[in-house]
Amino acid sequence: MIKNCSRIGCSDSDVIKQVDELNANSDVHGILVQLPLPKHINEEKVLTGIRIEKDVDGFHPLNIGKLAMKGGEPLFLPCTPKDCLELLSRSGISIKGKKAVVVGRSNIVGLPVSLLLLKANATVTTVHSCTSDPESIIREADIIIAAAGQPMMIKGSWIKPGAAVIDVGTNAVDDPSRKTGYRLVGDVDFEEVSKRAGWIYPVPGGVGPMTVAMLLKNTLESAKCSLDRQNLWGLS
């Protein structure tokens, strides 16, 4: 079910009221707030309002805190960061002891994927808009996660031969040759980088479909837990 709070003049409390209704609805097992929210809405307040058992996006601060902390066990992992680790694992790429560079530090991808890689024992550097020479840092990396939202910023010469490159950027660039007038590109210059990387996951087609799968997986887990709780308490 989709609740639309995008109308002008919609306030924090309007959104939180919708979230509360979904929290109380036992037929709903997962709540996803489509981010980013308009600037006048307090994102932290809205996300904190989601019942932790229904936070299938994994963006509740309590889930992020548990994700960050050693020994912490979040109920749900954020989907795109979870994908990145799944892609590495399914490609047989070990993480432990590797140098990983995450480009970007958003709450949705950059930050949680840095935390997950650290938990998986990589040596993690997070570069961002204030980093003076990202190129020299990326050149050292065995694993690169590009999540800066800057079309094709990462060039072939920045890549250590054999590195694994996961592109999470999704940017629309003008393309008059297309009917739509634009095409989607990632943060990585695929043509150049694919010549040096050992593994590369492109945009579109790489992480995107995986994210949807992970979201459904989290929602299914949530529904199962809900049924378990009902059985435990003898509820129908």
Add this chain to the structure above:
Amino acid sequence: MIKNCSRIGCSDSDVIKQVDELNANSDVHGILVQLPLPKHINEEKVLTGIRIEKDVDGFHPLNIGKLAMKGGEPLFLPCTPKDCLELLSRSGISIKGKKAVVVGRSNIVGLPVSLLLLKANATVTTVHSCTSDPESIIREADIIIAAAGQPMMIKGSWIKPGAAVIDVGTNAVDDPSRKTGYRLVGDVDFEEVSKRAGWIYPVPGGVGPMTVAMLLKNTLESAKCSLDRQNLWGLS
């Protein structure tokens, strides 16, 4: 007031019961669980049990989540990480755009100080026990936070001339010349490192006393907030 749950056989629920009593006591404005807890006690469960308004140590996963997230506003910052930023600030060292290396990733220091430095716009690398060549990474750093618990592991030759070095390690090493038979040293080889560093905060004497001050500051803030709430609700 100190509650002692260190006896053998003390269970999760014993500790949580004590925390609950302190949560309910309106004369108590701050609760500090002395970490690390014995291995059989679930640290996450105990920390999550502390009322967020009394979490003056800042270790509740909700506080850590808000600390990690862009735009997040934790009620309290963990004391030692907060010290490190305060020491840099009072020494006139700017953080934005600097390369910072945090040695160690504990929940108490390494992890939260990495997150704070990232929020302050440093380019942060976290090195730890699985990092294959920490020396080469530390050599690039403008700011080094040593919190690995390894006596004098960081040598003078590892330091970029002029770097700021904050030593958070506190290690007891044998010293027959002392009455006690031991002395406290940090993670940094002070004699060597002080010759190359631009700023150095030693052990003992550097961060330690600051941590106690920050804890009292957080507790005072908590007491003030508690009074504000009482006034707001018209309670005596």
